[in-house]
Amino acid sequence: LGLALYAGSLCVVSGATFLYHDYCVIGAGPAGLQAAYFLQQAGRDYIVFERSHAPGSFFALYPRHRKLISINKQYTGKSNSEFNLRHDWNSLLSHDQRLLFRRYSRDFFPNADTMVRYLEDFASLLKLRVQYNTAIIHVTLEKNEQAWNGHYFLLTDQDRKNYKCSSLLVAAGTWVPNVVNFPGSEYVEGYETVSINPEDFAGQTVLILGRGNSAFETAENILGVTNFIHMVSRSRVRLSWATHYVGDLRAINNGLLDTYQLKSLDGLLEGDLEDLAIVKDKKGKLHITLRFYLENWNISAGIDSITLPQDELDNFATRAPYDRVIRCLGWKFDFSIYNRSLRMMPGKGNIKKYPQIKPSYESRGTRGLFVLGTASHSVDFRKSAGGFIHGFRYTTRAVHRLLENRHHGVPWPSTVYPITQLTNSIIKRVNEASGLYQMFSVLADIILLRENATTFEYLEEYPIGVLAEMEMQTGRKARNGLFVIIMEYGRNFSGADKDVFYYNRAVGEAQHAWQSNFLHPVIYYYKRLPTEREMRLRHPDWPLPRPDAIHHIVEDFLTDWTAPNAHILPLRRFLENCLSTDLRNFFAESCFLFAFTHQKLPPSCQQGYMRMQGLVGSQELRHHAVQAGLLQDCTHTDFSDDRPPDSHDGSQEQLMRDHGIPVRPLQHLVNAKDE
Numbered sequence: 001l002g003l004a005l006y007a008g009s010l011c012v013v014s015g016a017t018f019l020y021h022d023y024c025v026i027g028a029g030p031a032g033l034q035a036a037y038f039l040q041q042a043g044r045d046y047i048v049f050e051r052s053h054a055p056g057s058f059f060a061l062y063p064r065h066r067k068l069i070s071i072n073k074q075y076t077g078k079s080n081s082e083f084n085l086r087h088d089w090n091s092l093l094s095h096d097q098r099l100l101f102r103r104y105s106r107d108f109f110p111n112a113d114t115m116v117r118y119l120e121d122f123a124s125l126l127k128l129r130v131q132y133n134t135a136i137i138h139v140t141l142e143k144n145e146q147a148w149n150g151h152y153f154l155l156t157d158q159d160r161k162n163y164k165c166s167s168l169l170v171a172a173g174t175w176v177p178n179v180v181n182f183p184g185s186e187y188v189e190g191y192e193t194v195s196i197n198p199e200d201f202a203g204q205t206v207l208i209l210g211r212g213n214s215a216f217e218t219a220e221n222i223l224g225v226t227n228f229i230h231m232v233s234r235s236r237v238r239l240s241w242a243t244h245y246v247g248d249l250r251a252i253n254n255g256l257l258d259t260y261q262l263k264s265l266d267g268l269l270e271g272d273l274e275d276l277a278i279v280k281d282k283k284g285k286l287h288i289t290l291r292f293y294l295e296n297w298n299i300s301a302g303i304d305s306i307t308l309p310q311d312e313l314d315n316f317a318t319r320a321p322y323d324r325v326i327r328c329l330g331w332k333f334d335f336s337i338y339n340r341s342l343r344m345m346p347g348k349g350n351i352k353k354y355p356q357i358k359p360s361y362e363s364r365g366t367r368g369l370f371v372l373g374t375a376s377h378s379v380d381f382r383k384s385a386g387g388f389i390h391g392f393r394y395t396t397r398a399v400h401r402l403l404e405n406r407h408h409g410v411p412w413p414s415t416v417y418p419i420t421q422l423t424n425s426i427i428k429r430v431n432e433a434s435g436l437y438q439m440f441s442v443l444a445d446i447i448l449l450r451e452n453a454t455t456f457e458y459l460e461e462y463p464i465g466v467l468a469e470m471e472m473q474t475g476r477k478a479r480n481g482l483f484v485i486i487m488e489y490g491r492n493f494s495g496a497d498k499d500v501f502y503y504n505r506a507v508g509e510a511q512h513a514w515q516s517n518f519l520h521p522v523i524y525y526y527k528r529l530p531t532e533r534e535m536r537l538r539h540p541d542w543p544l545p546r547p548d549a550i551h552h553i554v555e556d557f558l559t560d561w562t563a564p565n566a567h568i569l570p571l572r573r574f575l576e577n578c579l580s581t582d583l584r585n586f587f588a589e590s591c592f593l594f595a596f597t598h599q600k601l602p603p604s605c606q607q608g609y610m611r612m613q614g615l616v617g618s619q620e621l622r623h624h625a626v627q628a629g630l631l632q633d634c635t636h637t638d639f640s641d642d643r644p645p646d647s648h649d650g651s652q653e654q655l656m657r658d659h660g661i662p663v664r665p666l667q668h669l670v671n672a673k674d675e
Contacts, residue, residue, distance in 0.1 A: 017162060021047045022407075024155060024165035026139075028055040028130045030389045031373025031396055032171035033119060034092050036128040038400040041095075042408075047165075048128065049157070051135035056119035058175055059112045064196050065221050066112045069213060069250045070389060074102050085434035089246075089390035090115065092122055093397060099125065109252060134158070139168070140339035141366070148407055149368030167403065171372040171396075174353060178329035180209070183294050184278025187286055191218060191328040198225045205320065206230070207288065209273055210328035211237055216253035218328055219266075223255050228265035230318060231256065234272050238496040244489055244519075245382050248496075269317055278325060279306050285321035333375050342366045347378050354378035359465020360473065361399050370403075372396050379465065384442045394435035394443055398463050402473055411475030414448075414457045420604045422447070423572045423583055425458055426485060430521040430553065430561050435461040440487035440519060441543045447483040448476060453579045454603065464543055468532040483578075484524040486543060490517035506555060510570045513554035521561060523571070525549040525578045549578050587625060 023039055025032050028050035039046040051057070063069075070089035078084065085091065090101035090110065099122055105114045123130050138156040148166040155163040177192055179185075191214050195201075201222040208215050211233035219229050237257070238248040259266040277294050279287045293307045310319035332353035338344040343365025346352045354375055356364045361376050363369040376395065377387030385391030404410040417425055425447075429436065435443050439461070446459040446467075459476060464486065471477055493500065500517075507516045524547040534545040551574040553561050561567040576583050582602040586594070591609035594601050601610065625631040 018154065018164035019162070020164045021045050022165065023047075023167050023169060023403075024049065024153060024163060025169045025171055026136050026155075027170070027172035027373070028052075028119075028123065028132070029058055029171060029173050029373060030056065030092060030119065031173070031376075031392050032169075033122050033128060033130075034393050034396045035169050035171060035372055035400065036123075036130065037092070037094055037126055038397060040126065040128060042400070042404060042410075044408075046129060047163070048130040049134045049136050049155070049163075050130055050132050051158075053132050054116070054120055055123045055130060056116050058173055059115045059119070061192070063112060063214065063217055064191060064194070065217050067217075067252070068110050068112055068115060069246075069252060070110075072101055072105055072108055072110050074106055074108075080432055082432045082434055085390075086437045089388065090118070091393075092389070093393050094122070094126060096125060134161075137337055138339065139337055139342060141341045151366075151368070153369070166368065167407065168369045169372055169399075170355075170369065170375065172334065173374045174331040174333050176332050176334045177327075178332055178353065179327065180273045180329065182274055182276050182278070183291060184276075184280070184286075187278050187280055188325045188327045191215075191326065194218070194326050196221060198222050201226050201324070203227060204323035207232065207286070207318070207322045207325045208328055209233070209325065210330070211235065211249075211268075212328065212330055213247075213250060213253055214330060215328035216249055216256055218326060219256045220253050223259065223266070228267070229256060230267050230269060230322075232269040232271055232273070232276075232318075234270065236270060236496055237268060242494070242498050242500050243382070243496055244494045246385055246388060247382070267317075279308070281321070285323065286325055287321050288318040342369065344369075351378040351381050354381070359463055360402060360469075361395060361463075370399050372399060379463075380439070380442045384440055385438050386442060390438050391442075394439050394461055395463070397435075398443065398461060405473060405475045409475070412459050412462065412473070414459045414476060416450075416455055416457050418603070418607045419454055419456060419579070419581070420583065420585065420607055422456060422575055423568065425456075426483075426521075426523065426571065426575075427562065427568060429460070429485065430487070431559075433460070436485070436487050436521075437519070440489070443486075445485040446470065446478075447485070448478050449480040449482060449579075451480055453480065453581060454607070465535075467544065468530055468535045470529060478529045481525070481527045481578075482529065483575075484526070484544060484547075486522055486524075487519050488522045488543070489519055490515070491541065493517040506557065508554065508566075510554050510566050513552040513570070516552055516555035518555040519559070520555040521553040523551045523553070523574065525551075549574070587621070587631065589622070590631065 023044055023046035025035050025046060025048040028048050032048050032050070033055055036046060036048050068090070071087065072090055073087035076084050076087055088101060091099065101110070101118055104118050105111065135158045136155050137158055140154050142152045142154050143150065144152055153165050153168040155165070157163070177190055188209065198221055202225045205227045206222065206229045208219055208229060208231045211231060215231060219231065223229065239254070240246055240248040240250050256266050260268055275291050277289045277291045279289055281287060287308055289306065289308050293309070309316040330353070333346070333355055335344055335346060335355070342363070344363060345356045345365060347354050347356050354377055355371055357371045357376060357378060358364055359379055361370050361372065361379065363371065373392045373396070374387045376392065380386040386395055401412050405412060429445055433445070436445060442463065442465070443461040444464045446462050448457040448459065450456060457476060459474060462470065462474065464484065466473055467484070505517055507513065524544055527548050530545045538545040551571060553567055553571060556563070556567070572583050584602060585604045586602060588609050591601065591605035594605055622631060626633045
């Protein structure tokens with residue numbers, strides 16, 4: 001039987017044999033392993049190809065100085081595992097509590113070697129199907145109307161073995177170094193190969209090209225042994241605490257900013273690297289000049305004849321020669337292995353290092369090809385955390401759910417609740433959900449209202465970029481309106497030039513919640529699902545098109561949105577206005593009175609008391625309700641009597657007598673009301 005199954009998985013195309021799988025995953029880094037976990041949990045046919053002998057090969061080399069900048073917070077004061085993932089930026093999602101990163105390291109900024117060990121355990125303990133030492137060197141398409149997407153993906157490895165799959169998940173990351181070519185660039189050392197021993201830089205003068213964390217990490221390592229360090233890049237420095245983007249410069253690496261601003265010889269410069277040129281003199285020193293000075297240079301005249309900027313401007317900033325120049329310009333996606341038929345095109349502008357993909361993470365050029373992990377960061381570049389483990393672990397799960405619905409008819413997971421639980425459901429999610437918190441403005445919870453708004457359906461962490469396609473992508477219907485819950489920063493609070501520490505930067509009053517600066521929940525209400533045109537024409541700074549109503553829950557210093565007056569009450573009133581209903585919960589006594597004095601009962605009475613469910617009053621509860629003004633003191637109950645605390649015999653009859661209602665058995669009253 002095993003041989004028969006193996007033979008059934010082999011395909012022959014034009015004389016070549018292809019091993020078939022429904023899903024092929026390229027790369028066994030964090031995103032590839034996360035995708036493999038979800039595929040395995042769903043019982044799908046998949047294989048992961050990894051070019052190295054172990055998972056997470058990127059972390060075996062990078063970062064070069066081995067300290068990660070993803071936080072590993074051991075304690076939060078809470079035991080809720082979902083909440084704790086908000087402050088665990090390294091763990092992948094799984095059911096196995098052994099695979100929480102805090103069990104591998106207690107360091108707030110862990111060592112990269114620990115990440116390698118963690119990924120190895122993740123793959124082995126969960127028995128993920130990873131094929132190591134397999135480098136995919138070519139990917140192309142084979143048209144076939146019977147295939148899921150109208151074509152198969154054909155993959156070839158370094159040994160010329162062939163594979164065939166219906167859906168391709170690319171999780172290979174961005175690992176090709178960014179290189180800028182200019183005259184003299186051959187004298188530049190790359191971040192990927194430069195020495196990490198500080199003693200190799202003792203007494204030297206160093207120029208670093210770049211301004212990201214790899215550049216500052218390199219500077220931090222040699223700061224105490226160099227003569228001075230200069231850093232040049234096209235853009236100004238971006239501090240992560242100002243931009244609220246974790247990929248910008250982190251405080252752990254910014255020692256060079258101190259030495260620059262405190263005049264300790266080091267410095268930062270802005271300039272286009274493509275305009276530079278490097279000239280090496282006879283002593284081996286490297287001089288910075290500009291490309292146009294070399295255009296009229298006569299090579300036969302020798303190096304000494306080259307015009308340098310300081311020849312014309314004697315205080316030119318980089319007039320001092322350098323001993324070494326180091327390139328720290330980050331990485332880009334490897335497009336070379338993809339055949340032209342896949343139309344894997346680079347993005348434009350500042351996302352050209354990533355492939356072009358839709359907000360659903362599917363390639364714009366090829367149906368059925370999804371990009372996961374760091375390479376998918378074009379969807380939320382400089383906006384959210386989709387390029388990092390603590391972000392793409394959730395976007396990978398979202399892609400898996402989209403595939404489950406598309407290929408296997410499994411709708412997006414949802415839960416149906418009575419409308420009385422609407423406020424509670426939202427409050428619970430905004431206080432606990434890690435996916436909403438990490439992927440702010442990208443992933444959202446969707447609440448689909450049922451007919452007559454008596455119940456609702458709750459979908460978690462859906463990509464809002466494809467909100468218009470929600471019914472098709474999830475298998476769920478939005479016929480009666482919907483709420484969209486996302487987390488947002490204030491509109492004008494993030495940016496490289498922003499002062500995020502100014503006085504009165506926080507908002508504390510609920511009536512000014514829309515002016516909140518820090519991350520806070522925002523609820524959008526739509527009477528119908530937005531169209532693709534509305535999504536396309538929305539303001540570029542808006543995550544969603546203009547809603548029928550919107551509500552900001554005021555920011556909270558503790559990110560704890562449970563204050564009854566500041567958080568819950570304004571939210572409940574917003575929901576009530578949208579639904580034209582009363583979402584308060586009532587005691588049985590109040591529901592009993594409403595049944596005889598109102599034409600329409602509040603939902604909590606309809607779904608609770610009228611179904612013989614709900615909160616039954618006790619002496620203590622009634623006394624508290626009267627003191628709080630929630631109930632009238634019309635029962636004339638003697639709270640000092642000897643009845644047991646939970647006894648409420650005769651309370652309904654007493655209420656009826658007090659309101660002049662003839663007392664008859666309850667069943668007769670209900671029948672009379674129905675008539």
